[in-house]
Amino acid sequence: MEKMKLNATFETPAVTLDSNIGKLEFTGRSLPEDTATFYRPILKWIETYLEAPNIITNIDIKLEYFNTATSKVLLNMLSKFKDSNNVTVHWFHHEEDEDMLESGKEFEELINIPFAYHTME
C-alpha cells in the first residue's frame, strides 16, 4: 500500500505512514479546528493498513501541542489498534513537559495498548 507523507503546517503535524515497516509518525503540532478534513485520509489509511498490518507496528507521537479536538481524534485513531498484536505507542515529550507526559498516561489508561515514553529535544 502507498506510503503517506504530509508536511507540517502552522496547525497540523508532519505525518509519515509507512506500511512496509509498520511505522506511523506524527511530529509537531496539531491544532486544527476542523480535524475531520485533516485526519479523514489518515484514518482511512489506517483502516486499510489494519486489513494486512506489518508484523509489528510502532506509532510515534512526537507532538509539542495538540488541541482538544485533536485529542478526540487521537483517541479514536489509537483505539483502532486495540485488537491488533505487537502494537506500541511511542509517546514523546519534552523533558520538562509534564503536561504532555500526563496526556500520554491518560491515553494509555483509556486505550488498552502498550505505551512507551521517551523524551525529545
Added chain:
Amino acid sequence: MSNMKFNNLKTIYELHKTMEENQVIIAYEGEFDINTTQSVLSLAEKNLDQKLEKGQTKRRAFNIAVECLQNISTHSDRNDEFPNSIFIIGQEGNEFYISSGNTIKSSKVESLQKKIDQINNLDNEGLKQLHMQAIKESLKVEESSNAGLGLISIARKSGQKLDYEFIPVDSNNAFFSFQATFVKPE
C-alpha cells in the same frame, strides 16, 4: 466611549487609551472563521514567545489561547444581528488574561453556566477525572458537542478559576464574556 463611530477620529485615540489602560497585548474584534482564527493565533503566539520563556510556561499559555479562540468559532451563535466576537490577551505583571466574548443563544446560558461552575468546583484530580469522562463521552456523540473538553483543558492549563459573565442583549441572545488567568511562574 458612547456614540462611537468609525468616522470619528477621536475613537482611534479612545480605543488606544482604553487598551493601554487595560494592558491589552492583543485584541481582535470581528467575525471569526477558520482563517482569522489562525491569523490571530499566530499573532498571539508571537506575543507569548516574546513575553514568556519557552517551554512548559509558554506551551500552557498558548494552549489556553488555542482553546479560547476555538471556543469562539465553534460555539458562538453568530447571526446577522450579532456577527462579531472578541478575543483579547492582556497582561498585568506576572498575570496574563486570555479572554473571549461572543453571542450565544439565551437557551444555552444555563447549561454553560453549570458546566463552568462544575469545573470551578474541582481540584486538579477532579478535573482530570472529568476530562477522562468527557473525552470518552465525546466519542459516543457526534461532532460539535465537545462536552466542555475545551473548557476543562483551559482550567487545567490555567490552574485558576474561570471567570465569566452573561449579559442579555435581547430576548433570545446573551453575550458570553469569558476570562482565563495564567500566572507566569516566578
